[in-house]
Amino acid sequence: MSGGKEMFDVIVIGAGPNGLTAAGYLAKSGLKVAVLEQYVETGGGLVTQEICGFKLNHHATYMLLGELMPPYHDLDLKSWGVKFIKPEKQMAFLFKDKKSLLFFSDPKKTKSEIEKFSQKDAERFEKMYNEFSEMFYEFLLPATYVPPLEPVEQTEKLQNSDELGKKIAEISEMTPIEILDHYGISDKKLRGSLLYIICMFGLEPDEAVGFLVPIYFTRVINSALVKGGTHHLASSLRRVVESSGGHVITSAKVKKLLLKDGSAYGVELENGQVITARAIISTLNPEQNFIELMGDQKDGIFDELRDVAERWEWEEFSLFIAHRGIVGKAPSYPGYNEHVRECLNVVMGYESDDDVMEHINACRQGKLEVKGHGSTLSLFDPLLVPNHVPGEHHILRWECWAPYNADWSYQAKKEFAKKCFDLWCEYSPDIAESNVIVEIAWSPKDIEQHTLTMKKGSIKHGRYSSLQMGYNRPSPECSSSVTPIKNFYLGGASMHPGGMVILGPGYIAAKKLCEDLGIEWKFGEPEMIKRAREKGYL
Ligand SMILES: Cc1cc2nc3c(=O)[nH]c(=O)nc-3n(C[C@H](O)[C@H](O)[C@H](O)COP(=O)(O)OP(=O)(O)OC[C@H]3O[C@@H](n4cnc5c(N)ncnc54)[C@H](O)[C@@H]3O)c2cc1C
Incomplete structure (x- = not known):
């Protein structure tokens, strides 16, 4: 040119x-x-940045739709x-009493996990998952690739269609919290875990965006890595x-x-x-x-x-991402279910839906809270440590909700990243023993600076x-x-x-x-x- x-x-x-x-x-x-x-x-x-042989996904990491996206084929x-890696063990929620709740891509296995907490909620989860899955495949996924209809027309179409259409119309104007109530989910730990999954990418628990809940709920626990x-x-x-x-x-x-x-x-x-x-x-x-x-x-x-x-x-709150490239063992979680270490995401710091709500409200007030999820991405994709010895070198990726309006000076960011890894170390002392080769953190302000489109750290x-x-x-x-x-x-x-x-x-x-x-x-x-x-x- x-x-x-x-x-x-x-x-x-x-x-x-x-x-x-x-x-x-x-x-x-x-x-x-x-x-x-x-x-x-x-x-x-x-964004994937390679530093000292560690490939770090600073932004998007979890692909919710993967091969379901028409452009993948067209x-x-x-x-x-382009290949997607789809871990079967998706998420583990760790609680203070050493109990854990695992979410699998197979809902039957998740149901068995939930039974350890509440038999009734396990059945309610199954009903909710099956209904949401059908809503997703039959309506929400196709609606992602066509221009939107005017709201009254869309609601009328759904209401005049079949039972599924009516159910979608019914939950459309509910908040995520109201949807959990609607399905009768009562165990506090399960409610906290489900709310975290639904809101992980910025859905607000108290905002009436019910039509989005089936997408986030079913797809976050079917995440893939590129x-x-x-x-x-x-x-x-x-x-x-x-x-x-x-x-x-x-x-x-x-x-x-x-x-x-x-x-x-x-x-x-x-x-x-x-x-x-x-x-x-x-x-x-x-x-x-x-x-x-x-x-x-x-x-x-x-x-x-x-x-x-x-x-x-x-968006009312954004994300904080911190990476460590280490030489050492992959995290293990003594005292917890042995399969926790095999999960794509390990969530720490939430005992209930109140804790999830509290974290989001803290973000709304510009306050930082040390809670979130860690992922040892190199366990799932050795290509992320291409110049290192798989199994000895690892990428630890921390992600949590964070406010845009906070002190994000270099020092403050470094200290917050340290607190996040300290929390992870409490659950997995192995991490403290590892030799850190690379450490880098991205605040909501860095996100804004990088893309310019994501003002105030608005990832969407x-x-x-x-x-x-x-x-x-x-x-x-x-x-x-x-x-x-x-x-x-x-x-x-x-x-x-x-x-x-x-x-x-x-x-x-x-x-x-x-x-x-x-x-x-x-x-x-x-x-x-x-x-x-x-x-x-x-
Ligand atoms: C920390 C973080 C984690 C995320 N995690 C996930 C995840 O796990 N899964 C997921 O699906 N999504 C995730 N997302 C969200 C996802 O990345 C975005 O929603 C998505 O990238 C939006 O795509 P887009 O093409 O519309 O816009 P963008 O990706 O924002 O691309 C817009 C482009 O425009 C460029 N641009 C801006 N201004 C100008 C200009 N004046 N002239 C020319 N170019 C310009 C920017 O540099 C950018 O390259 C995450 C985002 C962030 C920040």
Whole structure:
């Protein structure tokens, strides 16, 4: 690419999972695509950094949908080497009385675990899991890859369909806590564990986002890792784009959207370079899209879009991630069930749903609490320690909820990371014996700094509230990718269906743009979507 003006069919702003997905589809459809990324590397939330031979996933780690995502098949990601590792033993909750509660990808095994706490709750868990699983496969998964319906229309469709549709409509406006009550889950330890699972990625326990609960509940305990590190998914998507003739340009921060007579025709980069295209897809957040990129545009639709951005709510709490690369034994947990050490995530510090609520409320008040989960990722994927001796070198990854508004100076961050590892050591004294080669922590402020899209550490680009989901994400005019600005489309996590590595926004944006440009969509429609339509859910 030379300096000056360039003409592409499509510019995609942001090379996160959604931007690369949209670009992959469009490039494979024969369009001339340029992906512009402000950072030195692609990936957005798909970051894996190799330090001293340890591959550290600083951001996204747990893939909730894996092969269930249509782009995995349409873009043939398997042939680009994307493999998912799916541990059978998913989560262990450790309690002070040395009891533990394990969650398996097989719900029958989980049910047996819960029976140790409460026979009745084990049956209720089974009922809830089975119902949620059906809701997920039959409605929520297909709905992730189609534009959202207007809320009243969606509710009517569900209510006029079958029993399952009615059940989805019934829980849709409940909070996660109300859903646990609805299913009669009463054991405090189990309630705490389930609430943690549901809210792990930022769902609020007291917010009426019930329709999301079946997704998070069933998928967090069916999490997969991307073999070789999460960034491998980004680098494979990039190869899809480039092998189809697309351009991926890093260190290219978009400063301004170029507009003429109300239509977008290109972008200006921070370095002054102008790049033009027939259409632009932005995967940025509403503040970036509707205030920063618009420059001094005023009146009419620009005021309305500015209003959308000004009303946008960021997530109430974020995540704190700390890694240690060690030489030593993998953590064991003396006194606890011997299988705890084989679990993907080991959760520490919560005895009940009250403790979970207390932690979230502390975050809301800007206070730090030392509770969360640890994962020895190298146990599941030796490729994460490629230059070391598997079994002797390990990656310990700590993740917990954390407020954006706290002291995140270098010293404060280091001290908090130490406290988190000290807690882990209380349960697993082996860790204290290990030789630490690498230690690095990411605060909510670092998250914001890294991607720019995740303002205030919002890992999903904005709060999940009933007013900011589905048809309202980011606003009724923009939730299906098109915006009131001609040729300007949305395609990132601040659009329906939202954040996480689910590739839905990128998929919907690419499909819509092909339709508008009169390009044949040669990827067909996934069977699950056809089935959901036939059943009248969509
Ligand atoms: C700590 C952490 C842990 C997480 N854990 C998980 C997990 O386990 N599982 C999961 O599924 N999800 C997880 N997520 C969430 C997930 O990473 C995001 O929701 C997802 O990456 C959003 O994808 P996106 O493509 O819409 O946006 P992003 O990933 O934010 O990508 C947007 C891209 O745009 C670029 N950009 C920003 N401004 C500009 C500009 N002006 N010009 C050009 N480029 C620009 C950014 O650098 C970025 O690369 C986690 C996130 C974080 C931060």
